[in-house]
Amino acid sequence: MSSAAAPPHAVATRIVAVGPAAFSLPARLQSARQAGPVSAEVPQLAALSLSAQRGALPCSAFASAAMAVAAGFGAGIHARRRREATRATPALVRRAAAVTKEKRELTERQKQFWEMLEEDIENEIVPEFGRESLARIYDFVKYCKYEKDIPELPEFQEIDPEYFPGLRAQPWWDPADCGDWIQKVEAGLPYVQGELADLLEDNEESMISDSVQNKVMGAGWSGFRLQRLGDWLPKNCEQFPQTVQLLKEAEAPLAMRGVIVARQVPGSGVAPHSDGRNIFLTAHFGLSVPEDCSITVGGKTRDWIEDGTIVLDTSFVHSTENKSDEDRFVLIVDFWHPDLTVPEREALEYIYDFRTKFEQGKIKYSPKMPSDFFKTLEMYSAWGGAYTEEKNAKVENRTPDGIGGFTF
Secondary structure, eight states: OOTTSSOTTSOOOOEEEETTEEEEOOHHHHHHHHHOSSOTTOHHHHHHHHHHHTTSSOHHHHHHHHHHHHHHHHHHHHHHHOOBOOOOOOOOOOOOGGGOOSOOOOOHHHHHHHHHHHHHIIIIIHHHHOSGGGHHHHHHHHHHTTSSOOOOOOTTBOBOSOOOTTOOOOSEEOGGGGOTHHHHHHHTHHHHHHHHHHHHHHHTTHHHHTSOOOTTTOTTEEEEEEEETTEEOHHHHTTOHHHHHHHHHTTOOEEEEEEEEEEEOTTBOOOSBOOBOOSEEEEEEEEEOOSSEEEEETTEEEEOOBTSEEEEOTTBOEEEEEOSSSOEEEEEEEEEOTTSOHHHHHHHHHHHHHHHHHHTTSSOOOOOOOSSHHHHHHHTSTTSSTTSHHHHHHHHOOOTTOSTTOOO
């Protein structure tokens, strides 16, 4: 499918055969393709959208203009659609480092990682931002290296060991407190819905084949990744060019984890779990949301909002369920916690990029040079140091426990 294929509103109902049964596009996505990427309640939006589709109006200009037009009625629509439940969730046992008394040690490979990274922080990050602006980064490193105990956490929050101090901790966030980029993305959601409808027709199987299946997510969840670990995935982005453009032009403060179009099939759910980091929040933009679909975060349950947004902190235990007879689709965007400063975001991006390259073998361990000349000479001599066969064997013996507590 080329990016120039039928616009979101131009294609009628589509049926795609999948295995022994037939998959039909949800009515919500069908109407997005037939009625156009705007609401009939606002004629001005229809004119703006038509200009955008003809190329006369850039995506960013459409998003800004659409926000201005929609301001008078959007809040009322979203208020009617928002249905917050008060159902209680079963008590869960929290895992917190504060209650883990046993002393944990870094593996040899983890020590190598942190030795190289901390040297790079001193040489690359500190000169640019100054040591004072990075005080919480140094604390974050200490938590990751098990040098500091994680303090007592709020109920349902689980972080171990990637704890960043001084950040507000709450399971649910008001999207208005997370930046105006969210409103810009909301205004462009019809483009995302149209590209999703194309994918479901042309290559529906990719929604499953691109996903990582495990016991927590369950067989009913699948995701089509557009970005992972800070890198856009070119092949997948070809299927969602307008979505990628929308996120870039909205200047979404994307965190290192990713951007995913996620699907939850009927009668399935994601098991309670925590993602174990508090440095980013997660926005769920509703693309196609049937009734009886909900997500529980920190013991509080809410419904997704079609054409709207919910924001959650996935370091709190969360789970989902789809009790309907239709698929649920959302656009998931991880973004940096609003309480992080610009220097801290830059430092975290550097840290996680370094970790990814280290894991991929793109960065090789090289021991720090001793300041003493004779110690340096001994290190490189044939009778001792880092380059004997024994040492090399230890370096190449990769363990599955991550990098200083980093999880993958």
